[in-house]
Amino acid sequence: MKLTEKQFQAANHINGPCLVLAVPGAGKTTMLLKRINILEKYIDPSHILSLTFSKTQANDMKIRYNGLKTNFMTIHAFCYLIIRNYYKKKNRRIKILESDDLYNKYNLIKQIYLNINGKIISSEDLDDFFSHVGYMKNSMDDISYLKNSQIKNIEKVYIAYEKFKKENFYIDFDDMQVIALKLLNEDNRLLRSVKSKYKYIQLDEGQDTSLIQFKLLEKIVYPENNLMVVADDDQSIYSFRAANPDYLLNFKKIYPDSKILTMDENHRSQANIVIGSKNFINQNQNRFKKDLYTNHPATTPIRLARLKNSKDAYKYIISHLDSNKKTAILYRNNISSLNMVSFLLKDNRDFSINNGSYDFFDSKILKDIINIISFSEDFDDVELFSNIYYMIKTYLNREDIEKLNQKPINYDIFDYLHEIVDDEKSYNLMRKEKEFKYLRKLNLDKKIAYIYSNMGYRDYIKVFSNKYYEVIINKALYVESLINFTKGLKDLDQFYEKKLIFEKILNKRNDSNLILSTIHKSKGLEYDDVFVIDLIENEFPMLLDMNDNYMRIEEERRMFYVAMTRARSNLYLLSLKNRNGMKVKASIFYEDIKNQ
Numbered sequence: 177m178k179l180t181e182k183q184f185q186a187a188n189h190i191n192g193p194c195l196v197l198a199v200p201g202a203g204k205t206t207m208l209l210k211r212i213n214i215l216e217k218y219i220d221p222s223h224i225l226s227l228t229f230s231k232t233q234a235n236d237m238k239i240r241y242n243g244l245k246t247n248f249m250t251i252h253a254f255c256y257l258i259i260r261n262y263y264k265k266k267n268r269r270i271k272i273l274e275s276d277d278l279y280n281k282y283n284l285i286k287q288i289y290l291n292i293n294g295k296i297i298s299s300e301d302l303d304d305f306f307s308h309v310g311y312m313k314n315s316m317d318d319i320s321y322l323k324n325s326q327i328k329n330i331e332k333v334y335i336a337y338e339k340f341k342k343e344n345f346y347i348d349f350d351d352m353q354v355i356a357l358k359l360l361n362e363d364n365r366l367l368r369s370v371k372s373k374y375k376y377i378q379l380d381e382g383q384d385t386s387l388i389q390f391k392l393l394e395k396i397v398y399p400e401n402n403l404m405v406v407a408d409d410d411q412s413i414y415s416f417r418a419a420n421p422d423y424l425l426n427f428k429k430i431y432p433d434s435k436i437l438t439m440d441e442n443h444r445s446q447a448n449i450v451i452g453s454k455n456f457i458n459q460n461q462n463r464f465k466k467d468l469y470t471n472h473p474a475t476t477p478i479r480l481a482r483l484k485n486s487k488d489a490y491k492y493i494i495s496h497l498d499s500n501k502k503t504a505i506l507y508r509n510n511i512s513s514l515n516m517v518s519f520l521l522k523d524n525r526d527f528s529i530n531n532g533s534y535d536f537f538d539s540k541i542l543k544d545i546i547n548i549i550s551f552s553e554d555f556d557d558v559e560l561f562s563n564i565y566y567m568i569k570t571y572l573n574r575e576d577i578e579k580l581n582q583k584p585i586n587y588d589i590f591d592y593l594h595e596i597v598d599d600e601k602s603y604n605l606m607r608k609e610k611e612f613k614y615l616r617k618l619n620l621d622k623k624i625a626y627i628y629s630n631m632g633y634r635d636y637i638k639v640f641s642n643k644y645y646e647v648i649i650n651k652a653l654y655v656e657s658l659i660n661f662t663k664g665l666k667d668l669d670q671f672y673e674k675k676l677i678f679e680k681i682l683n684k685r686n687d688s689n690l691i692l693s694t695i696h697k698s699k700g701l702e703y704d705d706v707f708v709i710d711l712i713e714n715e716f717p718m719l720l721d722m723n724d725n726y727m728r729i730e731e732e733r734r735m736f737y738v739a740m741t742r743a744r745s746n747l748y749l750l751s752l753k754n755r756n757g758m759k760v761k762a763s764i765f766y767e768d769i770k771n772q
Contacts, residue, residue: 179210180203180439180441182438182439182440182441183203183207186207186211186406186437186439187207187208187211187214188211189435189437190215192400192402192433192435193397193401193402193404193434194403194404194434194435194437195382195404195405195427195434195437196405196439197407197408197409197436197438197464197466198406198408198439199408199410199441199442199466200442200738201442201443201445201741202439202440202443203439203443204380204439205233205237205380207406207439208226208378209240209241211378211404212224212241212378219375220245221245222245222246223374223375223376224245224247224375224377224378225246225249225254225374225377226246226248226249226377226378226380227251227380228251228379228380229250229380229381230250230381233381233700234248234249235248251353251379251392252349252352254356255355255392256272256352258356258359258360258370259347259352259355262359268345269345270345270346271345271346272346272348273341273347273348274348274349285297285305285306285333285337288333288336289301289333292329293328293329299540301327304326304327305325305327305333306350308322308327308330309322309334309350310350311417311418313351314350314353314386314388314389314417314418315386315387315388316387316388316391319331322334353389353392354388356392357388357391360392367395370396371396374396375400376402377393377397377402377403378403378405379403379404379405379406379407380406381406381407382405382424383407383408383412383424384412384414384417384419385407385419386417386418386419387423390423394430401431403431405427409421409424409425409463409464410457410460410734410737411737411738412731413699413735413738414696415731421462421463424464425462425463425464436464438464438467440468441469442469442470442741444470444702444744445470446472446475446476446744446745447470447472447473447474448475448476448747449478449740449747450468450472451474452740452772453468453741455772456736456740457733457734457737459733460733461726461730476745476746478740478748478749478769479747479749480748480749480750480751480766480769481748481749481751482750482751482752482753483751483752483753485752485755486515486656486657486660487519487660489710490519490520492748492750493505493516493707493709493748494525496705496748497690498704498705499689501689501705501745502704502705503689503690503691503703504701504703504706504707504742505690505692505707505709506693506695506707507693507694507695507708508694508695508710508717508735509650509653509710509716509718510536511536511650511654511657512653512657512709512710513529513692513694514658514660515656515657515660516692516709517661517678517681517692518660518661518663519660520690521678521681522663525690526688526690527688527690527691528684528686528687528690528692529681529682529691529692529693530693536657536678537675539654541654542658544564545623545627545633547563547564548567549615549627550668551564551612552612552613552615552616552623553616555588555590556585556587558580558583561577561580561589566636568627569608569631569632569635570604571600572593572597572605576596576597576601579596580593590605590608594606608631611626611631614626615631619662619665620662620670620671621658621659621660621663621664624658625756628756629756638651652755653710653715656755659756661678695738698738698739699738702742703743704743704744704745705748706739706740706742706743706747706748707748708739708740708747708748708749709750710750710751711749711750711751711762711763711765711766712751712755712762716735716763717729717732717733717763717764717765718732732765736765749769751763751766
């Protein structure tokens with residue numbers, strides 16, 4: 177492939193630091209591979225290190241590269257190589273403590289949390305723990321950062337976890353760059369060895385790189401600074417992993433003699449998509465200015481549709497679907513795919529899904545709803561009632577519930593409570609009993625809707641949501657998705673059967689032209705046609721309110737920009753008028769494109 181003038185300019189940069197700003201579809205992989213071919217004329221290819229964040233991208237470059245000696249790997253693999261070689265010389269073997277093994281970091285934290293707090297950690301808190309620890313290490317914060325989490329005794333849990341790893345020679349994914357940098361800072365011999373081995377380093381997807389990873393590279397390339405970073409600050413969407421575009425924006429301050437080059441031609445998308453996405457992302461202030469353009473002609477305009485509900489959105493997609501084209505349905509929230517999957521399964525349509533490791537059914541909301549439904553079938557179950565009474569406005573207190581321990585076996589909970597509580601509580605319990613008895617008569621989808629809208633659960637989850645940010649944003653979407661998923665099902669047994677089918681599909685890999693994917697997982701990929709769904713206020717952008725700081729709003733805008741620029745030919749932006757029977761507003765991003 178012949179390089180464009182700007183690709184050629186970047187590929188021929190040899191010595192010194194360089195930041196290449198590459199817009200979507202700019203052909204950066206082609207440029208990087210060409211640059212390696214050029215570098216090989218001047219230096220031994222074994223001294224070239226090509227890094228990226230994704231294992232898939234590293235393998236893809238390795239396959240496309242014809243030579244044998246150049247080093248292609250992820251940053252984490254590079255850090256692990258440094259650590260492993262260091263400890264190998266000291267006759268120590270470091271073991272990786274991750275999620276795939278029987279003995280893994282999740283089980284370890286469960287045990288530590290139980291030992292410290294005397295109770296089992298929730299799945300939400302377990303994810304929250306590793307999210308906070310990962311961010312702390314990647315952003316080079318100290319342990320005080322963990323106070324931002326509401327996990328009970330999180331600092332004690334963290335200290336015990338780190339102590340166990342150190343004593344047993346374990347490391348986890350987030351330790352790799354911390355330990356590698358520490359070793360390079362403390363061992364000059366090791367540092368000299370790494371410097372002599374890797375004399376020219378190029379980093380792809382620089383916008384996904386965290387502060388500690390950049391500091392590691394600074395250490396290795398100094399003083400020659402033969403470092404090329406290829407990045408697009410407009411596609412920086414991993415702040416939850418401590419990736420921050422500010423490092424790129426300050427590149428000239430860190431490397432005063434650096435070159436900043438721009439590859440601003442989009443070779444992927446037709447002109448209407450490029451113009452629309454350019455006008456949209458230009459609203460961000462904290463960015464490099466770029467003159468995005470394409471030589472592709474303008475064909476179809478960006479199409480916007482505001483549908484009545486998610487079912488109508490699905491019908492719209494199917495009516496515009498071309499089975500011969502590679503098509504993606506993209507969404508901000510994992511939960512959005514549950515609606516689409518429900519409709520696709522019902523129509524027996526072929527599709528594949530790329531959601532990462534998200535578990536739809538490991539949700540507090542679903543567990544609560546199952547407990548409420550289960551209690552409606554058994555008024556004798558004290559344990560179940562103890563787990564749900566505060567969610568459904570029974571107006572009972574802990575003392576009332578503790579008295580249930582004296583209840584005779586096979587004695588109705590409501591009958592027993594009427595005997596021991598005051599008249600006001602008894603009157604309210606009569607109403608609750610009627611609600612539970614009515615619940616028994618409904619099909620499963622109607623049960624879920626009734627619990628959410630009529631039994632007080634919606635109000636409870638609002639209070640609970642203050643602890644878990646994503647729950648407050650996604651609760652209505654999740655409940656609607658559950659209702660659609662359970663349409664036509666009579667009971668929980670049928671739900672578990674359908675759940676099993678759904679999970680098999682999630683784990684199945686096929687070559688379908690229809691792909692469902694989160695926007696995060698679609699990054700770096702391209703499709704003929706793209707449908708971006710659920711463009712609703714508070715769902716995308718995912719903000720608690722519009723007073724959120726500009727950094728969060730700008731990242732949400734970058735995420736939408738990533739979604740738009742996945743499309744080659746046709747881009748469809750879909751919003752809804754109703755969610756769970758309640759009116760909703762269109763996303764401000766949807767309105768931005770509409771008003772262009």
